[in-house]
Amino acid sequence: MFRARTYNSGYGPTKRYMEKAIFYKEWIKTRWYFLLSTLLLAAFTGYCLLNVSRIIEFKGAVHLWEVMLERDAVFVDLLTYLPLLAGLLMAVFQFVPEMQQSRLKLTLHLPYPHYRMVASMLLYGTLALCVTYLVSLALIGICFDALVARELFARVVLTALPWYAAGLAAYFLTAWVCLEPTWKRRILNMLVGAGVLRIFFLAPAPEAYNAFLPGLTLFTLLLSLLGMLSVYRFKTGEQD
Amino acid sequence: MTDNIIECRSLTHYYGKRLIYENLSFGVPRGRILGLLGKNGTGKTTTINILSGYLKPRSGACYIFGENIQEMDPRTRQNIGLLIEGHIQYTFMSIAQIEKFYAPFYPRWNRAAYYELMDKLHVAPGQRISRMSCGQRSQVALGLILAQNPDLLVLDDFSLGLDPGYRRLFIEYLREYAKAENKTVFLTSHIIQDMERLIDDCIMLDYGRILLQKPVGELLDTVRQYTFTMTAEGPLPEDERIYHPSAIRNSGEFFSFLPEEEVRRILDAQKVPYAGLESRRVGLEDAFIGLTGKY
Amino acid sequence: MIRTSKILLYFIATVLLAWTLPWAYGLLGGASPSAPFTLYSSVSGEFSWLEATDRGIEYQDAAGRRFTDKQFDSILPFFYYRQLISDNRFPDSIRGVAVTPKLAQAGNFMFRSSPRQVNANVPGIYPLLESMSGRVDLEASDDVFRIDRNGITFIDCETNTVKADKSAAFTEMMRKKGFVFPARVIAGNPTTRKEYDEGFFITDNEGKLFHLKQTKGRPFVRAVELPEGLEVAQIFVTEYRGRQYFAFLTDKAGQFYALTTGDYALHPVAIPPLDLTRQGVMIVGNPFDWTVKVSDTDGAEHFYAIDGETFGRLKELHYPAPEPTALEKAGKFVFPFRLSFTSGSDTEVVPRVTDISAWALILGLVLAAAFCVIRKTNPVRQAPQCLFILVCGLYAFIGLLLFSRK
Numbered sequence: 014m015f016r017a018r019t020y021n022s023g024y025g026p027t028k029r030y031m032e033k034a035i036f037y038k039e040w041i042k043t044r045w046y047f048l049l050s051t052l053l054l055a056a057f058t059g060y061c062l063l064n065v066s067r068i069i070e071f072k073g074a075v076h077l078w079e080v081m082l083e084r085d086a087v088f089v090d091l092l093t094y095l096p097l098l099a100g101l102l103m104a105v106f107q108f109v110p111e112m113q114q115s116r117l118k119l120t121l122h123l124p125y126p127h128y129r130m131v132a133s134m135l136l137y138g139t140l141a142l143c144v145t146y147l148v149s150l151a152l153i154g155i156c157f158d159a160l161v162a163r164e165l166f167a168r169v170v171l172t173a174l175p176w177y178a179a180g181l182a183a184y185f186l187t188a189w190v191c192l193e194p195t196w197k198r199r200i201l202n203m204l205v206g207a208g209v210l211r212i213f214f215l216a217p218a219p220e221a222y223n224a225f226l227p228g229l230t231l232f233t234l235l236l237s238l239l240g241m242l243s244v245y246r247f248k249t250g251e252q253d
Numbered sequence: 254m255t256d257n258i259i260e261c262r263s264l265t266h267y268y269g270k271r272l273i274y275e276n277l278s279f280g281v282p283r284g285r286i287l288g289l290l291g292k293n294g295t296g297k298t299t300t301i302n303i304l305s306g307y308l309k310p311r312s313g314a315c316y317i318f319g320e321n322i323q324e325m326d327p328r329t330r331q332n333i334g335l336l337i338e339g340h341i342q343y344t345f346m347s348i349a350q351i352e353k354f355y356a357p358f359y360p361r362w363n364r365a366a367y368y369e370l371m372d373k374l375h376v377a378p379g380q381r382i383s384r385m386s387c388g389q390r391s392q393v394a395l396g397l398i399l400a401q402n403p404d405l406l407v408l409d410d411f412s413l414g415l416d417p418g419y420r421r422l423f424i425e426y427l428r429e430y431a432k433a434e435n436k437t438v439f440l441t442s443h444i445i446q447d448m449e450r451l452i453d454d455c456i457m458l459d460y461g462r463i464l465l466q467k468p469v470g471e472l473l474d475t476v477r478q479y480t481f482t483m484t485a486e487g488p489l490p491e492d493e494r495i496y497h498p499s500a501i502r503n504s505g506e507f508f509s510f511l512p513e514e515e516v517r518r519i520l521d522a523q524k525v526p527y528a529g530l531e532s533r534r535v536g537l538e539d540a541f542i543g544l545t546g547k548y
Numbered sequence: 549m550i551r552t553s554k555i556l557l558y559f560i561a562t563v564l565l566a567w568t569l570p571w572a573y574g575l576l577g578g579a580s581p582s583a584p585f586t587l588y589s590s591v592s593g594e595f596s597w598l599e600a601t602d603r604g605i606e607y608q609d610a611a612g613r614r615f616t617d618k619q620f621d622s623i624l625p626f627f628y629y630r631q632l633i634s635d636n637r638f639p640d641s642i643r644g645v646a647v648t649p650k651l652a653q654a655g656n657f658m659f660r661s662s663p664r665q666v667n668a669n670v671p672g673i674y675p676l677l678e679s680m681s682g683r684v685d686l687e688a689s690d691d692v693f694r695i696d697r698n699g700i701t702f703i704d705c706e707t708n709t710v711k712a713d714k715s716a717a718f719t720e721m722m723r724k725k726g727f728v729f730p731a732r733v734i735a736g737n738p739t740t741r742k743e744y745d746e747g748f749f750i751t752d753n754e755g756k757l758f759h760l761k762q763t764k765g766r767p768f769v770r771a772v773e774l775p776e777g778l779e780v781a782q783i784f785v786t787e788y789r790g791r792q793y794f795a796f797l798t799d800k801a802g803q804f805y806a807l808t809t810g811d812y813a814l815h816p817v818a819i820p821p822l823d824l825t826r827q828g829v830m831i832v833g834n835p836f837d838w839t840v841k842v843s844d845t846d847g848a849e850h851f852y853a854i855d856g857e858t859f860g861r862l863k864e865l866h867y868p869a870p871e872p873t874a875l876e877k878a879g880k881f882v883f884p885f886r887l888s889f890t891s892g893s894d895t896e897v898v899p900r901v902t903d904i905s906a907w908a909l910i911l912g913l914v915l916a917a918a919f920c921v922i923r924k925t926n927p928v929r930q931a932p933q934c935l936f937i938l939v940c941g942l943y944a945f946i947g948l949l950l951f952s953r954k
Contacts, residue, residue, distance in 0.1 A: 030357035038354050041346055074705040075690050082671060082692070083739060114341045118307055123358050124331040128549055162692060162703050164671040175897075201950060205557075208564040218895035220669045225889075225898040235556055242553040250308030 096180030104187030179213035192243035264313035291458030344383035367400035388419035508543030561947030570886035583867035588853035626834035655835030663893035735783035818861035884908035
C-alpha cells in the first residue's frame with residue numbers, strides 16, 4: 014500500500030554501513046578527547062613506572078621487592094581514580110552533545126532500532142575506553158613483568174583491575190545520567206551512581222577483589238542496560 | 254480508508270493534571286502541505302512530539318503510513334523527514350561530515366540535492382555547523398531533508414530564529430520541492446504569514462480541541478471580519494457561529510463564516526445596537542487571531 | 549530489555565540501601581564496651597585487671613582484691629619489669645624461684661593473631677634470609693623463593709631470573725629429606741627487623757612438617773616429627789628473644805601447639821579448640837606462664853592462664869559477649885538483612901549478606917501493603933513488586949518508591 018514498504022528490501026546489508034556511520038559520529042564527537050585521555054593516562058602510568066625505575070636505581074631491586082612483599086606497595090596508586098575519570102568524561106563527551114537541544118531526537122529518528130542505536134553508541138565508548146585502558150595496563154604489565162616475579166606482577170595487575178572496571182562502570186553510569194531526560198531523576202541517578210562506584214574502591218589491601226572481580230565485571234557490563242532505561246523514559250516523553 | 258499519510262485518532266494528553274487536549278483526531282492526506290496553527294500552550298509541540306514518537310499520549314494513537322508510531326518499524330523512518338524546532342543538527346560536524354554520516358541511513362539519499370543547496374551558502378565543506386549563522390544552519394537542515402528525499406516531512410517551527418530573507422528562501426524551496434515531488438508536509442510555525450505562502454490546509458488548535466481543519470483557500474474565501482459601530486450601550490452578539498465579538502469604545506468587531514444577511518439577522522434578533530456593519534476578506538494571520546481570540 | 553533494565557535498577561537501589569542504611573543505623577549506637585585489660589598474675593595465681601571508671605583507673609583481681617597502681621605493678625612483675633627496675637622494686641624471687649631482670653627481658657614474649665592477618669591474601673613468594681651470616685644484623689635477601697610442584701625456585705631480584713643452581717640444590721636437599729612438592733603451608737617472618745632467623749616451617753603435599761633455613765648459602769632442611777593423624781592448619785614462626793619456641797601451630801581440629809626449640813617437640817596447649825580464621829588470639833608470655841586471650845566475633849573474650857613449662861591450664865576467666873542494645877534489637881525488626889563488602893576479619897572485598905532476620909517480614913508485609921496504597925494498585929497486579937518488598941523490606945520499598953513509575 015505504501016511505497017515505504019517496497020524500496021526497503023535492501024535493508025539488511027546496509028545495516029553494517031549504518032553501524033559504521035554511528036561509530037563515525039561518535040568518533041567525531043570524541044576523537045580529541047580519546048587521544049588526549051589515552052595519552053594522559055599513559056603518561057600518568059609512565060610516571061608511576063618511572064618512579065619504580067628510580068627506586069631500583071637508588072635503592073636497588075631488592076628494596077623494591079621487599080617493600081612490595083612486606084608493605085603491600087604496588088606503586089601505581091596514583092592511577093586509582095584516573096580510569097574512573099576517563100570513563101566519566103568519555104560519557105560526557107559522547108552524550109552531553111546528544112542531550113543539548115534534544116539532539117537525541119535526531120539520533121532516534123534515524124531509521125535504526127532505538128535500543129540498538131544506544132547499544133551501538135555505548136559499544137563505541139566501551140571499545141574506545143578499552144583501548145585507553147589497555148595502553149595503560151599494557152605499560153604496567155610490560156614493566157612489572159620485566160622487573161618482578163609473576164606473583165608480584167599479578168598482584169599489581171589484580172590490584173589495579175578494579176580501578177579500570179570502575180572506569181567502565183563510571184562510563185555506563187554517566188551515560189545513564191546524561192541520557193536521563195528529567196533533572197530530578199538525574200540527581201537521583203547521580204547518587205546511585207556514586208554509591209555504585211564506591212563499591213570499586215573499598216580495598217583495604219592489594220588483591221582484595223580477586224574473588225569478586227568476575228562478578229563485579231559482569232555487574233559492570235550489566236550497568237550498560239541502564240542507558241536503555243533513560244532512552245525509554247525519553248521516548249515516553251518524561252520531561253521537567 | 255482514505256489515503257491519509259498521517260492519521261491521529263482520539264489523542265488525549267495531560268501534563269501532570271493539566272489537560273492539553275482530549276479526543277483529538279485528524280488526518281493529513283497524501284500530497285498536501287498541512288500547517289498546524291495554535292497559540293502557545295494549545296499543544297502544537299505536544300502533537301509534533303507524539304507524531305515523532307517522543308511522547309506517548311495518555312490515550313489514542315497516531316499512524317504514519319498506516320503504522321502505529323509507538324511500534325513503528327525503524328525502516329519506516331527512512332521515509333519521514335524530521336526538522337526539529339530551531340533547525341537542530343549535529344553542530345559538532347562539518348557540512349561534509351554530516352552528509353557522510355547521514356547518507357548510509359537512507360537508500361534514496363540524494364547527495365547532489367544537499368550540495369546544490371550548500372553551494373548557495375558559500376561555506377567551505379570543512380566548516381563546522383556550530384560556527385554557522387542560524388540561517389545557514391536552517392539551510393543545512395533543509396538540505397539534509399531534501400537529500401533524504403522522504404515522502405513525509407514533519408517540520409517543527411521552521412521559522413524559529415530565521416531572518417525574513419532566509420524564511421522566504423526556506424519556504425520557496427520547500428514549497429517548490431513538495432509540489433514537484435508530491436510530498437506530504439506537516440508543519441508548525443509561529444509566524445503565520447509564512448504559512449500562508451506555504452500550506453494547502455490548516456488545522457487550528459484551540460485549548461483542548463481542534464477549532465477547524467480546512468484548505469487555506471476555502472478558509473480565506475469564507476471567513477469574514479465584521480466591523481460595526483455600537484450606537485448605544487448594549488449586549489455583544491452571542492452565537493457559536495460568531496467568533497470572539499469585542500468592542501473597543503464604540504467600534505465592534507467579530508469573525509464569522511456566515512454571510513452578511515445571516516449575521517444581520519442574528520444581530521437584530523439579539524438586539525445588538527449596531528450600525529455600519531461591514532465585512533472584509535482577511536489574510537491567514539488575521540483569520541487565525543480572529544478565530545482563536547487575542548488572548 | 550526495558551524490563552531487565554528496570555529490574556537491574558531496583559536491584560542496584562536495593563543493594564545500595566541494604567549496604568548503607570544498616571551502616572548509618574549502626575552509627576546511632578556508640579561503641580560497644582570491651583573487656584578490661586586482664587593478665588594472669590604469676591605472684592598471686594589469679595587473673596587481675598585494670599579498668600577505667602568514673603573514679604579513675606581501678607585495679608583488682610578475680611579474688612576480689614583491690615590494688616593501687618604500685619601494688620598492681622608488683623603482682624605482674626614480668627609485665628611491668630621495667631617499671632619495677634626503675635623503682636628498684638624488681639623481686640629477687642617469685643613463688644620461691646630466683647628471678648632476674650634479665651630473665652624477664654629474655655623470657656617475655658607477645659603473640660598476636662588476628663583473623664584479618666590469618667585470612668590475608670599473600671603473594672606466595674618469600675625471601676629466605678641467611679641465618680648464619682656471621683653479622684650481628686640480618687641482611688635482606690637478594691632473592692625470593694616460590695614452591696610449586698616442581699620444587700623450590702629462587703628468583704634473583706636484581707635480574708628477575710631464576711637462580712638455577714641454588715634452586716636445584718635446595719630442591720634436591722628437600723627431596724632427600726622426604727619433602728613432597730608442592731607445599732601446603734609456608735610460614736616464616738621474612739623481615740630483617742628481628743634478632744635472629746629461623747627460616748621457614750613448611751608442610752609438604754602430604755602434610756609432613758619441615759624446617760627450612762639457609763645457612764651460609766646452603767640449605768638446612770629438617771623433617772619435624774608430628775603425632776600420627778595431626779594435620780597442620782596454621783604455623784606462626786615465633787623467633788622470640790628467649791629462643792624458647794620455634795613456632796606456634798594449630799591443627800585442623802583447632803588445637804593450639806607450641807613447637808619448642810632444640811628438641812622440635814610439639815606441645816599441645818591446654819586451651820579449647822580455636823578457629824583462627826574467625827577468632828583473635830593474644831598471648832602475653834613470661835618465663836613462668838602465659839595469659840592467653842581468645843576473642844570471639846560476637847565480642848566475648850576468654851582468658852586462659854597456661855603453665856609455661858607443662859602448657860597445662862592454670863586458670864580461666866570468661867567475659868560474655870555484650871548484651872544487644874535496644875537499638876540492635878529494634879534493628880532486627882527493621883532490616884531483613886544487611887549487606888557489606890568488607891569485613892574486619894579479612895582483607896577481601898566481596899558481597900556478604902549477614903544478620904538475616906525473619907522478624908523484618910512483619911515490616912515487609914506492612915510496607916508491601918503501603919506500597920499498594922500509595923500506588924493505588926491492587927496487590928495482584930503488582931505481585932512481583934509486593935513479594936520483593938516483603939523479602940527485601942525497607943530497602944525494596946524505598947527503591948521502588950524512588951524508581952518505579954507512578
